[in-house]
Amino acid sequence: MEARGALDIAKRSLQTCGQVFRYAVAHGVIERNPAADVKPGDALKPRKKDHYARLETKELPELLRKIEAYQGSPWTRLALKLMALTFVRTGELIGARWDEFDVEAAEWRIPAERMKMRTPHVVPLSAQALDVVRSLHELRNRSPLLFPGERDHEKPMSNNTILAALKRMGYAGRMTGHGFRGVASTILHEAGFDHAHIELQLAHMERDEVSAAYNFATYLPQRRKMMQWYADHLDALRQGAKVLPFKAA
The missing domain is CATH 1.10.443.10 (Intergrase catalytic core)
Incomplete structure (x- = not known):
């Protein structure tokens, strides 16, 4: 997703993974949430800011x-x-x-x-x-x-x-x-x-x-x-x- 430039989708997907793991922890399927160790800024490239032409x-x-x-x-x-x-x-x-x-x-x-x-x-x-x-x-x-x-x-x-x-x-x-x-x-x-x-x-x-x-x-x-x-x-x-x-x- 990141490679094709879909940075927002990549970020939301990482957040969704975290939700899945939290659910698994809460229901005793796993002992810890590995996604909690990774923040979007750590794993994904920052979005390049668009500089739109604007007047003073x-x-x-x-x-x-x-x-x-x-x-x-x-x-x-x-x-x-x-x-x-x-x-x-x-x-x-x-x-x-x-x-x-x-x-x-x-x-x-x-x-x-x-x-x-x-x-x-x-x-x-x-x-x-x-x-x-x-x-x-x-x-x-x-x-x-x-x-x-x-x-x-x-x-x-x-x-x-x-x-x-x-x-x-x-x-x-x-x-x-x-x-x-x-x-x-x-x-x-x-x-x-x-x-x-x-x-x-x-x-x-x-x-x-x-x-x-x-x-x-x-x-x-x-x-x-x-x-x-x-x-x-x-x-x-x-x-x-x-x-x-x-x-x-």
Whole structure:
């Protein structure tokens, strides 16, 4: 698995071996768990970090203004806005389905099968993000997708759509869809938000099957406040207004 580059599967397989051995110990089949002596970092090569092109935070206001004035497809413009506000992964964005959204609760609940970590994820929706969702609803056709493909409405838009739009705005090689995640992480950390809240909202934290059902909603009230602050912050940047600092409760 490691040789073919499936590092996540290799790591999960090692963890599964440990679970099997623990079961065997508990039922008297063996006396000790040999897998306990081996940590994933000891046996497997570390994953090479992907360095996605992203703007410096000082360049963000201009990009936000260009997104607002984007003259291409309205779905593409709204996809860029929602990506900036929620900083989900590109695949999670373009595959968004209407049945994942609860406007009353102001939540976007992405099911485990669509997440990289294969655990459910909750995105608290700011007032600005809800406005984007409502705008998308006005454009809605019969597709179950928020961002249907141009030709086949049963399939999502291409994952190159975001890149193509950024290129059209003059950001080729300088910004990617994934870059919005890095920018958000930098801004939120610099503003003083709790690292754990940021990482959980970025869906970076790995969770095992037992805890996944409980952890996806961890720190939800704090994350809700963080997401609204971030949306207000982006508005201020775009408008050239004074940016208010975050004040911890």
